[in-house]
Each structure stands twice: as C-alpha cells, then as structure tokens.
C-alpha cells in the first residue's frame with residue numbers, strides 16, 4: 001500500500017525540472033511535497049512563493065532564506081497545489097479548493113504562474129450532484145452576504161476553526177463561509193457569486209487556472225490529465 005499524497009507529490013517533484021521559482025499551495029499534500037523537496041535538496045537552490053502563512057513556515061523552518069515575498073511581483077515558473085474535489089464539468093474539469101482556507105492566494109498564484117499543476121488522491125474525484133464550496137468574504141459584509149446566499153438557496157455555513165469562537169479568519173483577514181452548490185454549472189455560478197459585493201473569492205477553479213492535474217491511489221497508480229485533453 002502506498003500513501004497517495006506521497007505518490008502524487010513524487011510525481012510533482014519530477015515536473016519541476018530545472019525551474020527555479022516555485023509557487024506552493026497549502027495543505028497536507030503540499031506538506032508532503034515540501035518533505036520531498038527538502039530530502040532531495042531542492043529547498044536550498046530554488047526560491048518559493050507560498051499561498052499561506054502555514055506553507056511559508058513549513059519551507060522557512062527548513063530553509064529560512066528560500067521564501068520570496070508575495071509583494072516581490074516575481075512570477076512562479078511552476079505552481080504546485082492540491083485540491084479538495086475534482087469534478088468532471090461539461091466544459092472540462094473543475095477543481096474545488098480552499099479546505100485549508102487559503103483559496104484567495106491559491107487562486108492568485110494559479111492565475112499568474114506559468115505552469116500550474118494540481119495533485120491529489122483518486123478518492124477526491126467527485127461525481128455527486130452538489131458540492132461544498134468555500135467562499136471568502138470581507139468581514140464587514142459577512143451577515144449581508146450570508147443572508148443573500150441563504151436567500152439564493154446555497155445553505156451557507158460559516159466555517160469554524162478549532163477552539164476559536166467565531167468564524168475562521170483567513171491569512172488575509174477575511175472570513176470563510178461554506179456553501180452547497182449544484183455541480184452542473186459551477187463556472188457560471190462562480191461568476192454570479194463574484195458579482196456579489198463582499199465576496200472576495202470562491203474555491204471554484206475552472207479550466208483557465210490549471211494546466212496539469214495528477215491523481216494517484218493507494219496502489220501507486222497515477223493518472224495525468226492535461227487541460228483541454230483527456231489523459232491517462
């Protein structure tokens with residue numbers, strides 16, 4: 001039996017090649033990748049732009065000078081991240097992200113990076129008719145947006161964090177609400193949601209935000225999907 005997070009992290013490592021500026025997502029899969037990067041000596045000779053305080057700390061505790069400030073404007077040559085769900089949409093694959101509350105900086109890095117790779121377990125491939133999607137909201141708009149999302153039938157649930165009273169506050173000082181959306185028109189819904197003032201970002205990642213998706217399982221098997229093409 002293999003750890004599927006490790007299986008896909010190893011594959012992602014092989015995609016880095018001679019790229020020197022690497023964007024990193026957030027979560028347990030990315031932590032696994034950081035372990036491998038450290039083991040293979042990649043941390044000392046490359047620069048990293050991270051999507052969260054957590055990932056920043058993970059890298060800098062091993063290699064304190066390898067993390068570049070997000071204010072630098074440096075564009076990652078490759079961005080590697082994981083996802084919560086992989087959905088087969090009518091117009092291509094859709095990723096749902098933000099389980100770690102880092103969706104805003106993750107989307108910024110995905111948009112601006114030259115080559116975007118998402119890695120995850122086969123068990124995250126989702127074929128249900130509705131899915132939980134995190135939405136990041138400016139605190140002052142929290143109640144108004146929550147009520148509007150409720151009116152629209154999206155069953156909003158403020159995200160809570162362990163032990164803290166009140167909603168989860170992101171690295172950007174915003175709050176997260178989870179909503180429940182039908183999977184059939186997620187990319188159109190994403191535009192509708194972003195039209196509501198106070199919503200900063202959603203965890204819906206459509207085709208313009210990825211290039212390669214890699215899924216792996218406990219047997220060590222890998223499937224690779226390229227944007228706009230089916231792959232295996």
Ligand SMILES: O=C(CO)[C@H](O)[C@H](O)COP(=O)(O)O
Nearest residue numbers: 027028029082098099100102
């Ligand atoms: O979107 C994310 C963080 O905001 C993560 O990529 C997603 O939650 C998957 O996490 P993990 O690697 O722990 O399964």
